[in-house]
Amino acid sequence: MPSPKARSSGSGPCPGGNGRYEFLSLSRAPAPQLLQRQGSDPTTARLRASESPSGRRGSGSSTSSTGGQQLPEEDCMRLNPSFVGIALRSLLAIDLWLSKRLGVCACEDSSWGSVRPLMKLVEISGHGIPWLAGAAYCLYKSDSAAGQEVMLNLLTALVLDLVLVGVMKAVVQRRRPAHNRMDMFATFSVDGYSFPSGHATRAAMCARFLLAHLVLAAPLRVLVLLWATFVGFSRVLLGRHHVTDVAFGFFMGYWQYNLVEMLWLSPVMLQSMIGRLH
Numbered sequence: 001m002p003s004p005k006a007r008s009s010g011s012g013p014c015p016g017g018n019g020r021y022e023f024l025s026l027s028r029a030p031a032p033q034l035l036q037r038q039g040s041d042p043t044t045a046r047l048r049a050s051e052s053p054s055g056r057r058g059s060g061s062s063t064s065s066t067g068g069q070q071l072p073e074e075d076c077m078r079l080n081p082s083f084v085g086i087a088l089r090s091l092l093a094i095d096l097w098l099s100k101r102l103g104v105c106a107c108e109d110s111s112w113g114s115v116r117p118l119m120k121l122v123e124i125s126g127h128g129i130p131w132l133a134g135a136a137y138c139l140y141k142s143d144s145a146a147g148q149e150v151m152l153n154l155l156t157a158l159v160l161d162l163v164l165v166g167v168m169k170a171v172v173q174r175r176r177p178a179h180n181r182m183d184m185f186a187t188f189s190v191d192g193y194s195f196p197s198g199h200a201t202r203a204a205m206c207a208r209f210l211l212a213h214l215v216l217a218a219p220l221r222v223l224v225l226l227w228a229t230f231v232g233f234s235r236v237l238l239g240r241h242h243v244t245d246v247a248f249g250f251f252m253g254y255w256q257y258n259l260v261e262m263l264w265l266s267p268v269m270l271q272s273m274i275g276r277l278h
């Protein structure tokens, strides 16, 4: 996937500052092949005529009429994909712009660079290794059947999360923001990609898991929710992710927990699995 910079290099009317080129994709000139194709298409040729000042002259009514003539229904249907395309491009442009604005801890000399070490601690709190190690340790130490069941399922959920996020990142292959410094601790090769945020999926899934399976006092429940939110938010502040990577990560993590509940390994199931091993 080309970087936003490469895709939007060229001209554009957006004034002001560093974020300028991120909006250009909305107004950039179409590729020559596209122009050629449009030129040979009577429908688009008609539409272009109606968009031009001379084409609009003489048409006293709405944009879907050409010279007072109503466009056939099939022509109106063709407008929809371009509307969706424009909406998606606009969302992407807003996402790039907002992510860049919010990446205030992306490096030490960023505006909030001094809190970068703290953000990196938050990053470690949502990393896969401490969670896997913690769940494995609790499983080993647990002397009740209920505790072992919960910890084994948490371990399974964490592995499932790594697999699903890895597959998703490999399929989508969205690059991390250009302002990200790739100085993350212990990553897989797919972690070079940005969508979705693995920290956000893990934070959302683990928060739901802890709230559902641990008996926690109200302040601790609030703390779990704040932690999950902060892990997600810190991904954008550190410049690791775009806002949409984190938003989708939360969504995906929320649904991953439902999957974990569906696949829940019960003691009966575990005993039959252990029995088959012997």
Ligand SMILES: CC(C)=CCC/C(C)=C/CC/C(C)=C/COP(=O)(O)O
Residues within 6 Å of the ligand: 127, 128, 129, 132, 162, 184, 185, 186, 187, 188, 191, 194, 196, 197, 198, 199, 200, 235, 240
């Ligand atoms: C035991 C074992 C193989 C653990 C692997 C744990 C591991 C390296 C997880 C990767 C965690 C990570 C860096 C995810 C990337 O998170 P993003 O939020 O940057 O997508």
